Ligand SMILES: NC(=O)c1ccc[n+]([C@@H]2O[C@H](COP(=O)([O-])OP(=O)(O)OC[C@H]3O[C@@H](n4cnc5c(N)ncnc54)[C@H](O)[C@@H]3O)[C@@H](O)[C@H]2O)c1
């Protein structure tokens with residue numbers, strides 16, 4: 001029997017990154033999603049195209065050898081597929097991990113194969129697979145929990161490729177950037193060995209990779225998105241054409257670079273080269289990445305380990321500079337009541353109903369005694385006191 005991977009989330013990164021590389025590695029991919037239109041299309045259309053776009057032109061690959069299951073209506077089929085799979089991946093968004101965990105827990109529990117399968121969450125989050133594992137353990141019978149390692153092994157990952165929202169008429173086809181990086185921990189696989197997926201860079205210690213990625217790509221991206229949204233820009237590339245916004249991004253990345261270089265074995269020159277690559281990638285005009293997609297879910301992005309508060313907290317603890325990150329945080333707080341973004345409405349509510357100190361604690365999870373608490377409270381208070389109508393971009 002050939003190799004089989006179950007992938008949760010047939011969205012942008014699911015189809016345009018994870019499934020592409022699993023397919024190239026020789027896996028049959030079984031997509032699991034809850035959106036009827038995605039599942040119907042994947043079930044009726046036997047191939048789709050992934051097109052890399054860059055200034056060098058376009059390259060298209062065709063993805064085949066997949067099936068699709070709707071977990072809302074066919075949960076037992078998903079359990080059956082997991083019980084005989086080699087790999088389970090997901091790209092559903094960090095807040096959705098708790099919803100996919102119960103069915104994965106049942107699938108793991110039903111396994112009889114001698115070899116454990118690999119579980120790799122492909123989300124923008126520090127310890128994304130650990131979080132998923134915690135939810136899976138909660139849904140596993142206490143007596144079966146200790147032996148779960150015989151049925152599944154869990155590895156954290158860092159995943160990097162810009163996949164913007166796709167044109168409404170594109171169907172399953174995905175337009176993406178050429179660059180990609182997929183880094184996964186190898187130690188959890190021990191003597192069993194990691195799965196054979198050539199696109200993955202296997203490492204012993206993921207922390208430098210995930211922090212460098214989240215605190216450079218995503219800090220820079222989100223800074224451009226929030227300043228861009230406020231300035232009435234449509235895309236990230238458009239926002240970065242403004243020298244003021246470009247400078248804010250550069251300043252924020254200078255601060256996160258100082259942390260990355262101080263904390264990890266990454267030289268200043270190496271980080272500088274990385275920053276240049278990232279600024280050029282997020283400025284790619286061929287991707288048409290909207291400020292609303294990149295700014296989506298502002299409460300998640302303002303949380304304790306995330307792209308602004310995560311590095312700023314560590315800089316504050318080291319007595320290093322974090323002013324530009326406070327500017328990005330302030331702009332994120334202004335991303336309120338944005339259409340189709342539930343968290344942006346929730347953010348407006350939290351800011352309206354709480355004191356600056358309580359809103360700071362609720363949004364960021366910072367301890368009140370932390371050296372970053374007061375600086376964040378100051379920007380929270382400033383945004384709360386603004387008289388202009390929340391969420392209206394200033395053009
Ligand atoms: N798009 C990018 O550039 C990019 C790059 C790197 C990492 N990521 C990360 O990948 C994840 C997904 O991002 P995306 O851009 O592909 O989002 P997306 O919205 O395009 O895709 C998410 C998919 O998950 C599905 N989903 C939601 N709930 C589900 C459930 N309970 N069961 C199964 N499927 C469910 C949705 O229907 C959707 O198809 C996020 O964590 C994101 O941070 C995205």
Ligand SMILES: O=P(O)(O)OC[C@@H](O)[C@@H](O)[C@H](O)[C@H](O)CO
Pocket residue numbers: 124159160161162163217218221222293294295296297
């Ligand atoms: O996916 P999010 O919401 O965490 O962040 C939005 C973008 O910054 C993100 O999707 C990037 O495109 C991606 O992380 C690039 O690798």
